[in-house]
Amino acid sequence: MPANINHFFLLWDKSRRSFVLAVRSLWLHKLRSALSVLGIVIGTGAVITLMAFGEGSMQDALEDIKRQGATNIIVQSVKPPDDASSQRRTMTLAYGLTHADYAKFKQLDTIVGSVPMRIFKQELRELHRMHNGRVVGTTSGYRNVNKIELVNGRFLNDSDDDDIKNVVVIGADVAEALFPFQSASGKTIQLNGHDFIIIGVLKERTPLSNAGGISEDYNSDVYVPINTCRARWGAAVYLRSSGSRSGEQVELHQITLTISDIDKVRDAGAVIKDNLERDHGYKKDWLVVIPLDRIEEAKRAKDRYMMLLIVIAAISLLVGGIGIMNIMLATVTERTREIGIRRALGAKRADITLQFLIEATVQTTVGGVIGALIGIGLVFIAPIGSELIFHKNLPAQLNAQPVIMAMSFAVIVGVTFGLYPAYRASRLDPIEALRHD
């Protein structure tokens, strides 16, 4: 057998011996070992869990933003802060985006699509049946922007808008409430005293959380052409709340603009802001939301979070490593005589170093594995708990990478912090060590 291969096998034999010994002494001092690797367990577990939840919520946020469209710019009406004039209760507060704004935006050459929205609460009636829903005045483009799916009929089209037709597309809940056990298509409902013909019914869908745009329920909404909306309801919408007769006059609640090219989104955003600033003067009654910015913001936030996690991981592993070093130094002192015996029987310094290094590494590896198991367990259990107790969805995304990373760090910590105690052990004078008791 070649000498170097034999050497390798010998090293293997020694390592195996040390490994068995390490496991035995770990088992012998169960409580002590458990306490000494606790830092590593917590560190590894925490990093894996936090990584998973961090990754999960980032993914969630990114998806939300992407659903709004990365090439979109969302312009919203915002109720301006109360000023002295609004003390007069009967005053109708007029604010927000106007049809003039909408017309102007449409003329910008980088804008390939624009969808206005006007939203207000409205009783929806069909003879004696009634449903509290919302009217959304919009155009045909709404369908694409919001990924509308229909069970039957069609969505609004441009001629509906141009001809100011009394047509409506209704949400699933509305159809269910007003036309139970029958098809709603082609039927008529009454909105604000006008008859509207139902041309389409939406598929049931889960509401979109409010990530930048106006939150949309879909199921209780009915959609009418924006021009029809303007003609039948007038410019102002009065939102009467009990005890107050104040109304609001908002022409458009939101305009979703689609930009031709993702690279032009920022410039277009700036132009839109300039326009609004000029036209609305001092009144800050609008808000421009650029999902693309939010994606980058989210990515930056994620990076910051990951940096924070790395710092936490580093600190906890440092603490864990110091714990290991402490216990290994104690072990070396405790087993000085054993070291002396081994040296007398022919162990080289390197053999002693190897033995204690393996012992430290076995400890941290076991700690790392336990930590990883606890961490992975938490990733699965915590969302269930959150659902049951807080009724909140806790997104978690478990990737292999952080698990492998955390565990390999645990091993590295063992080697690093075991090095000094192992070195100390190897430098002991055999005669002194043999005399130790």
Add this chain to the structure above:
Amino acid sequence: MTAVVRIEKLTKEYRLESVTVRALRSVSLAVEQGEFVALMGPSGSGKSTLLNQLGCLDRPTSGRYILANEDVSRIDDDRLSEIRSKYLGFIFQSYNLLPQYTVVENIEVPLLYQGCRLNDKTRQRCVQLAQLVGLGDRLDHRPMQLSGGQQQRVAIARSLVNDPHVILADEPTGNLDSRTSDEVMQMLTKLNDAGKTIIMVTHENDIAAWAKRIIRMRDGQIETDEQNVRAKVRHEMAGEFSASLSSLLAEAIR
């Protein structure tokens, strides 16, 4: 007869704070193959220091130490370890077995550090050695489960496993009662009969009486060095024992 151990003008000095302690003062000594030497002397006479030097656990301040034709007085730490693992066997006063290991595993330890791969053959040899010292029925016991005499017999088996040139025994009966002392000494005598060179430190005349040669030390120097013509009677079974030991150790393990 060739001298398996030869030291020439060996000096060992320690520095204790500002005082220099001269533990060995130019000691010269030759021990030949097959001898059984007892090193005696009051405490502080340098007998333990000399044994440590002979055991390659320490290097001399000056002088030469030639062990089996190799000068080991100026070699590095790793080489010293190698010498210990290949040419020397140790027996200690407090047995010094590894508490985590079984009887057989304890006997195996020197083989591991000698650079021997542990396999069925080496295991077989260790088991046979354990049987030879009368512990065939305690192979998987831990040292804690054995009596002092039994532990010392494991230590003897361990000192034999690498077929050493010299067995160094440091007060091998110091922790034992007189009856078990006798057992251990009979065993060492048998080893000597089988051809093993033994150097033993003791302060008891009774124990030294088993050796063939008695060296008395005082103040770091050899005071007297004489053959012990009235060495104790050898065990009647010695012939059989030495035959089986010889055949056992003759088998190559590497």
